[in-house]
Amino acid sequence: MFKYLAYVSRQSHVITNNDLKELLSKSRTRNSEIEVTGMLIYFHGSFIQYLEGKEENIDSLYNKIAEDRRHQSVTEIDSGFSEKRAFSEWSMAFKKLQKDEAFEILGYKDLETAQLFDNYQSPDEHPALNLLNNYVKNL
Numbered sequence: 001m002f003k004y005l006a007y008v009s010r011q012s013h014v015i016t017n018n019d020l021k022e023l024l025s026k027s028r029t030r031n032s033e034i035e036v037t038g039m040l041i042y043f044h045g046s047f048i049q050y051l052e053g054k055e056e057n058i059d060s061l062y063n064k065i066a067e068d069r070r071h072q073s074v075t076e077i078d079s080g081f082s083e084k085r086a087f088s089e090w091s092m093a094f095k096k097l098q099k100d101e102a103f104e105i106l107g108y109k110d111l112e113t114a115q116l117f118d119n120y121q122s123p124d125e126h127p128a129l130n131l132l133n134n135y136v137k138n139l
């Protein structure tokens with residue numbers, strides 16, 4: 001069983017593309033090491049993140065993330081357990097919801113938001129993703 005957890009937060013100060021690049025690159029390295037997958041969306045100063053992996057890894061990572069001073073008002077929106085990962089191929093899929101051609105980083109794909117949810121076929125298994133999906137659609 002995998003644990004999943006989704007939260008939303010607000011940046012605490014202006015975050016540049018370079019800051020995001022560094023955050024993503026470090027996160028991807030660490031997440032691969034501890035087999036955490038998921039997705040991070042950045043939109044107008046807000047973060048939405050979905051994390052999945054072994055329970056103890058998700059809990060300790062989320063504790064660290066919640067204390068990270070780059071963002072605030074970290075609010076868990078859902079968590080639970082699932083048999084299958086929703087994001088098996090990604091150490092952390094990323095979407096910045098704004099056109100920005102300068103933002104070219106390794107692993108970044110200019111996915112349409114909806115495509116992030118393509119490999120997510122069974123809403124019942126992933127209530128958090130369902131929530132995120134609706135949240136993103138309504139942005």
Ligand SMILES: Cc1cc2nc3c(=O)[nH]c(=O)nc-3n(C[C@H](O)[C@H](O)[C@H](O)COP(=O)(O)O)c2cc1C
Nearest residue numbers: 026027028030031047049064065066068070071092
């Ligand atoms: C919005 C946001 C998302 C983050 N996502 C991850 C992540 O997926 N994986 C990760 O290892 N760190 C992530 N971090 C960074 C962690 O908060 C923390 O800096 C990192 O785990 C290193 O902690 P340590 O050096 O104290 O071990 C994120 C930070 C922010 C602000």
